[in-house]
Amino acid sequence: MGTSNKVRVRFPPSPTGFCHVGTARMAIINFLFAKKNNGAVIFRSEDTDKERSTAEFETDIIDSLHWLGLEWDEFYRQSERTDIYRQSLASLIASDKAYVSEEESKKEPGTKARVVRLRNPGTKVTFSDLIRGDITFDTAELGDFVVARSETDPLYHFAVVVDDAQLNITHVIRGDDHISNTPRQILIQEALGFERPLYAHYPLLLGTDKSKLSKRTGDTAIRDYRENGYLADAFLNYIAILGWTPKSQRELISLEEMIDEFDIGDLHKSGAVFDIEKLRWFNRQYLLKIPHQEFAVSALGIMEEAFSKRGLKWNSDIAAKLVDMLWERISVWSDLRQLIDEGELDYFFSDPTYDKGLIPGKKGNAESAAVHLGALQKLIADVPESEFSKTDTIKQTVWAYAEKEGTGAVLWPFRYSLTGKERSPDPFFVASVIGKQSVARRVSTAISALTV
RNA sequence: GGCUCUAUCGUCUAAUGGUUAGGACGAAAGCUUCUCAAGCUUUAAAUCCGGGUUCGAUUCCCGGUAGAGUCACCA
Numbered sequence: 001m002g003t004s005n006k007v008r009v010r011f012p013p014s015p016t017g018f019c020h021v022g023t024a025r026m027a028i029i030n031f032l033f034a035k036k037n038n039g040a041v042i043f044r045s046e047d048t049d050k051e052r053s054t055a056e057f058e059t060d061i062i063d064s065l066h067w068l069g070l071e072w073d074e075f076y077r078q079s080e081r082t083d084i085y086r087q088s089l090a091s092l093i094a095s096d097k098a099y100v101s102e103e104e105s106k107k108e109p110g111t112k113a114r115v116v117r118l119r120n121p122g123t124k125v126t127f128s129d130l131i132r133g134d135i136t137f138d139t140a141e142l143g144d145f146v147v148a149r150s151e152t153d154p155l156y157h158f159a160v161v162v163d164d165a166q167l168n169i170t171h172v173i174r175g176d177d178h179i180s181n182t183p184r185q186i187l188i189q190e191a192l193g194f195e196r197p198l199y200a201h202y203p204l205l206l207g208t209d210k211s212k213l214s215k216r217t218g219d220t221a222i223r224d225y226r227e228n229g230y231l232a233d234a235f236l237n238y239i240a241i242l243g244w245t246p247k248s249q250r251e252l253i254s255l256e257e258m259i260d261e262f263d264i265g266d267l268h269k270s271g272a273v274f275d276i277e278k279l280r281w282f283n284r285q286y287l288l289k290i291p292h293q294e295f296a297v298s299a300l301g302i303m304e305e306a307f308s309k310r311g312l313k314w315n316s317d318i319a320a321k322l323v324d325m326l327w328e329r330i331s332v333w334s335d336l337r338q339l340i341d342e343g344e345l346d347y348f349f350s351d352p353t354y355d356k357g358l359i360p361g362k363k364g365n366a367e368s369a370a371v372h373l374g375a376l377q378k379l380i381a382d383v384p385e386s387e388f389s390k391t392d393t394i395k396q397t398v399w400a401y402a403e404k405e406g407t408g409a410v411l412w413p414f415r416y417s418l419t420g421k422e423r424s425p426d427p428f429f430v431a432s433v434i435g436k437q438s439v440a441r442r443v444s445t446a447i448s449a450l451t452v
Numbered sequence: 453g454g455c456u457c458u459a460u461c462g463u464c465u466a467a468u469g470g471u472u473a474g475g476a477c478g479a480a481a482g483c484u485u486c487u488c489a490a491g492c493u494u495u496a497a498a499u500c501c502g503g504g505u506u507c508g509a510u511u512c513c514c515g516g517u518a519g520a521g522u523c524a525c526c527a
Contacts, residue, residue, distance in 0.1 A: 014527045049526055106525050115525055149525050156527050180456060180522040251476060270458050278477045328490045411486035423488035
């Protein structure tokens with residue numbers, strides 16, 4: 001196989017907005033196909049719309065794709081290739097395959113414009129789609145469509161066709177919103193005498209309302225997921241698996257394994273709803289895989305930042321003891337920030353306030369709660385300070401009494417007096433984290449709250 | 453509306469001309485030292501409808517229906 005047969009695919013984003021989920025998916029599918037076939041990836045910034053394209057968006061797209069671990073071999077900008085398009089346009093006009101038409105401008109009504117229209121032979125065009133099979137269009141209804149705003153200003157379809165040919169693109173793999181663009185592009189291709197690449201149109205990602213995923217139907221910007229603390233590997237994995245089943249039928253699969261198992265024919269034909277809950281589950285699986293030390297460093301950093309933002313006092317010794325407990329309670333880093341912002345971790349760092357009515361819990365009353373807390377106070381006083389960091393020791397100290405008096409009636413008041421929360425980790429863990437002094441103080445505060 | 457594409461649990465999906473139609477997320481229930489979380493176990497939940505071919509169709513064919521995409525001097 002000669003180099004001319006080498007597989008070449010493209011990432012052709014239009015920098016008119018932040019990198020969105022659909023762009024990422026386009027890139028992933030093309031990337032997997034290219035890598036599987038030892039091919040090349042061509043990044044082409046489609047910035048022919050001068051009004052909407054910006055360098056900021058282009059940078060965001062590049063950064064986002066890099067973040068996902070995707071790379072490319074060549075990079076082009078359509079805005080820097082206008083000479084090439086002009087030449088093709090001129091030759092098309094010279095050969096009378098297209099013509100200049102003077103008519104009223106649609107962009108600026110009232111003024112005249114010299115647009116370029118293709119002489120449409122009006123034939124039926126059939127192309128073979130790698131995912132869907134043969135698709136036929138009657139191009140007569142397209143008429144002599146416009147391919148350039150002027151003799152020097154080509155439109156999207158024209159630039160795409162010229163680029164795909166000039167850059168030797170072998171496979172055009174894109175969303176099925178482009179199916180109806182394909183016959184139009186083939187007409188231009190044929191007028192220019194270019195070879196036809198192979199096409200593959202995969203289905204679009206859908207919002208929960210089953211329509212094309214858009215800002216309306218949920219977060220679509222990759223940067224938002226990144227900022228919320230989704231892991232790149234998890235995100236990549238989930239997006240890749242949506243609409244494609246690897247040969248092994250595994251859901252959790254690495255990039256290398258995906259490349260190995262990729263077959264464009266395995267791409268599904270129907271659209272898939274982007275499910276944030278399942279993404280969260282994927283993210284949790286990947287979060288669980290990261291090394292303990294790495295998780296701890298990240299968690300501590302996020303906690304300190306979130307606490308300082310709220311102007312609360314920070315204690316890194318206490319925070320360090322919280323890491324493992326937190327690990328089993330979050331799916332995404334933003335969950336941790338949310339926990340802190342909602343005050344769910346405050347009691348580890350400072351004494352809580354109580355709702356008197358909640359102290360006894362459902363299994364007891366104010367009187368019994370006061371009695372039990374008093375008993376616990378004595379039991380705990382006997383535990384040496386040096387033993388207090390052990391959850392098991394605290395549990396053993398209290399357990400016999402709790403079992404005798406009823407675990408619910410004893411443990412709820414105990415836990416509530418330490419946390420001031422109806423929901424929290426168990427009291428033994430909390431006690432071991434906050435230390436003997438704090439436990440004694442909080443229990444006695446709770447007792448006085450009950451007896452006032 | 454024209455054109456094009458699509459159709460299995462709520463969602464992502466597997467499978468087959470003959471199966472108890474399988475798995476995952478989510479949900480529900482139970483267990484797990486009080487609550488919560490995690491974990492484990494269990495349960496509910498699907499072949500769009502109508503014809504045809506066939507001994508037999510969810511699978512093949514046709515027709516409906518529904519949904520989506522697209523119909524620019526945007527990309």
